[in-house]
Amino acid sequence: MDLSYSPEEQAFQAEVRGFLATHLPEHISSAVRAGGELSKEIMEEWHALLNAQGWLATTWPTTFGGPGWSPVERHIFEEECCRAYAPRIVPFGVSMLGPVLQKFGSKAQQDHYLPRVLDGTDWWCQGYSEPGAGSDLASLKTRAVRDGDHYVINGQKTWTTLGQHADWIFCLCRTDPEAKPQAGISFILVDLNTPGIEMRPIKLIEGGHEVNEVFFTDVRVPVGNLVGEENKGWTIAKYLLTHERTGIAGVGFSIQALEEVKALARKLRRGGRPLIEDPLFAARLARVEVDLEAMKITNLRMLFQAQKQGAPGPETSILKIKGTLINQELRDLARRALGPMAAPTGVASESNLLFGPPDTGNNAARYFNNRKTSIFGGSNEIQRNILTKTMLEL
Structure with a gap:
């Protein structure tokens, strides 16, 4: 258990770990661990298991069928899912459209579409x-x-x-x-x-x-x-993008990817000693770990603020910028650690490429695919402009 959490949060963490240990099928976690492309059937199967538990729409209030979790509980759930190699929840219906309909949709639209998002009727x-x-x-x-x-x-x-x-x-x-x-x-x-x-x-x-x-x-x-x-x-579009940019940060996935890079660097040897003892590599690894810890804290702060205000604010651009840069740095560290073993092999998909384990399989595919993360969801240059205008008022 993480002793930095309160006793109630530690109990919740134990509950999530127990659920994943008993309900996450081996064939699903193995597919995620391998870094291969996940089929629609696998993603739908995992969504159905989470929905049966009431844990699919982690950001939804109980009035709309969500668990009504606090920001810390959502963070714990994401972190534990990454640790167990559970698939990423496909965000478009659950994390993007769902919050939009809850805030801007008519009662008829909410009653029709939201249950169909949860039960998988509509993708x-x-x-x-x-x-x-x-x-x-x-x-x-x-x-x-x-x-x-x-x-x-x-x-x-x-x-x-x-x-x-x-x-x-x-x-x-x-x-x-x-x-x-x-x-x-x-x-x-x-x-x-x-x-x-x-x-x-x-x-x-x-x-x-x-x-x-x-x-x-x-x-x-x-x-x-x-x-x-x-x-x-346009008002709806901006509201949705703040939710998307928060998700793009991928804190839990980066935490898992960091541990995988560390494990890789302990196994691989350079000059007769483990790569993790190489001063230059260790310095880069330490730098990205510090950045990730800072982003983890910032992410929690913003989730708390979103809970009070009902939506994340423009400061989510910070998460988008730092999250994608950290993801890219982790991919690059894995590529450098593997050296010739990182030669291009295989194809992977977005559900794994961005944050999958940096083993020798599909590493090059993950590295190449991850170059796009600083562009989609609004390029990082645009995010800096947003911060300049809305937060610094320049």
């Missing part, structure tokens, strides 16, 4: 980025034109993670082309089985298929699928 993906509108999201061009009781959507989305598995996509669409960029955007839910939608795979640098581009041609969507007010979607 969601995110329709934000477009060619030419990634970090500069306000310049998006996908149009939604009102036609009676429907919107007619035309345009393109890109970098749609795990869209090949999804049933639904939540989209930002321009509904008022004459308004200022941020003022004319709406947040619309789209059934991917609607005629006029085409999804094409995008192959990434390491050869994996985790992202896609989505084309909309005269796609008719009921007006009832609008979340919140028309032309007010």
Whole structure:
């Protein structure tokens, strides 16, 4: 047990460990440990096990079917799941759309969609980025034109993670082309089985298929699928991105990855002694460990603040920046430790690539894939601009 936690938190930690020991199937943890690509079936199986326990939507209040955990309990749960090699919870329905519907959705939307997120009926993906509108999201061009009781959507989305598995996509669409960029955007839910939608795979640098581009041609969507007010979607978009950026920090995954790098450095030898005793390597390892500990504390502080305010604030950009840099440094340390053994082999997926164990299998794939983390969710350069404007008022 972690003695820095209160007795109640230590009891909760023991409960989580007991659940994982008895309910996490060996074939799932083995797949995560191996760093291979997880199938949709494995991810759905794990979601179902968590949902049966009432632990899938860790950030949801009990009124919507969540466990109502405190920030520390959520942190403990994530840390223990990483330690046990449980799969990452797919965030799009649970951690992104769920909080949006709870704050901005109608009662009918909450009653219909939220239970379907929990029981796995609907698998969601995110329709934000477009060619030419990634970090500069306000310049998006996908149009939604009102036609009676429907919107007619035309345009393109890109970098749609795990869209090949999804049933639904939540989209930002321009509904008022004459308004200022941020003022004319709406947040619309789209059934991917609607005629006029085409999804094409995008192959990434390491050869994996985790992202896609989505084309909309005269796609008719009921007006009832609008979340919140028309032309007010930018407020929703920013709210969702704060939740996404908090998750991108991946504190628990980085803690586990750090332990794996340490174990690797103890096994490998350079100049007749363990690599972990090499002064230069040990200095880099110590630096990233200090950064990770600081981010862990900052993450907890922000979770407490979010619990009081109802949503994370712009300071989550700090987590996004530091979290992705720490993840990339851990991947680079593993690559350097392995040396020639880190030569490219295999393909891995986002659910493992970002934070998977740095063993010799798929290490190069993880390293290459992880280069994108400082770009997606709003590039780190954009995050620095957000901090400058909103927190430093410069």
